[in-house]
Amino acid sequence: MDKPTDRRPIVIAGPSGVGKGTLWTMLRDRHPNTFSLSISHTTRAPRTGEVRGVHYHYVTREEFKQLIDQDAFIEHAEFGGNLYGTSREATRPAVNKDDKIIVLDIDIEGVKQVKESHFNARYVFIKPPSTPSEKADEPEEDRMRRTLEKRLRGRASESEEQIKKRLDRALSEITYGIALDDGKYKHFDTVIENNELETAFKNLESWVYGPKEESTTAQ
Numbered sequence: 001m002d003k004p005t006d007r008r009p010i011v012i013a014g015p016s017g018v019g020k021g022t023l024w025t026m027l028r029d030r031h032p033n034t035f036s037l038s039i040s041h042t043t044r045a046p047r048t049g050e051v052r053g054v055h056y057h058y059v060t061r062e063e064f065k066q067l068i069d070q071d072a073f074i075e076h077a078e079f080g081g082n083l084y085g086t087s088r089e090a091t092r093p094a095v096n097k098d099d100k101i102i103v104l105d106i107d108i109e110g111v112k113q114v115k116e117s118h119f120n121a122r123y124v125f126i127k128p129p130s131t132p133s134e135k136a137d138e139p140e141e142d143r144m145r146r147t148l149e150k151r152l153r154g155r156a157s158e159s160e161e162q163i164k165k166r167l168d169r170a171l172s173e174i175t176y177g178i179a180l181d182d183g184k185y186k187h188f189d190t191v192i193e194n195n196e197l198e199t200a201f202k203n204l205e206s207w208v209y210g211p212k213e214e215s216t217t218a219q
């Protein structure tokens with residue numbers, strides 16, 4: 001089972017806290033030597049334990065701007081005062097010596113840019129479940145927000161302010177992710193709900209290992 005027939009890069013997106021990183025880690029660990037996360041560029045300083053060329057390519061702001069001018073990125077954005085980007089180079093099979101399938105874990109703005117750059121990839125959106133509510137009339141989007149909030153708090157890696165910022169973006173990201181066109185997802189090849197983790201993983205795995213289909217999603 002260990003070689004998916006569709007060798008294109010996989011773009012995995014979804015609101016912050018939905019579980020993209022968790023699902024990607026499961027995919028990598030259960031299929032060793034099959035997938036590789038694309039290494040982004042950043043202008044932020046390495047954190048303790050981070051390794052150059054493994055976690056990120058660390059560059060100065062000037063270097064980053066030069067790369068933008070050279071059209072080196074398929075997507076880039078500023079986040080929390082630092083620049084982040086995915087270079088074309090990082091997604092090329094040539095850099096990918098072991099013939100692994102490249103996975104890009106990017107946000108919705110990144111997805112839009114990647115699509116504009118006509119990057120040939122497969123796109124999966126991870127959607128939060130709507131936690132059941134005692135309030136029968138609580139809108140679906142409020143329930144999803146509560147799930148994300150609970151997960152982000154549980155992860156305990158962001159400040160309250162950062163959590164709020166992430167949650168405030170979530171709804172428009174979900175709206176983009178699950179938008180339909182003629183009964184099909186408009187922007188993604190598939191949408192997976194991350195409710196029970198193992199079930200979500202199995203759904204992701206079956207899609208990744210499923211038949212090769214040409215992407216027909218809109219930009």
Ligand SMILES: Nc1ncnc2c1ncn2[C@@H]1O[C@H](COP(=O)(O)OP(=O)(O)OP(=O)(O)O)[C@@H](O)[C@H]1O
Pocket residue numbers: 014015016017018019020021022023151152154155194195196197198200
């Ligand atoms: N199905 C699930 N049920 C409950 N908790 C989950 C589930 N999936 C992930 N989590 C937990 O939710 C938290 C957020 O998950 P994760 O860090 O993978 O999110 P993410 O989408 O990668 O977020 P970001 O984009 O901010 O990096 C983690 O603490 C993770 O353990």
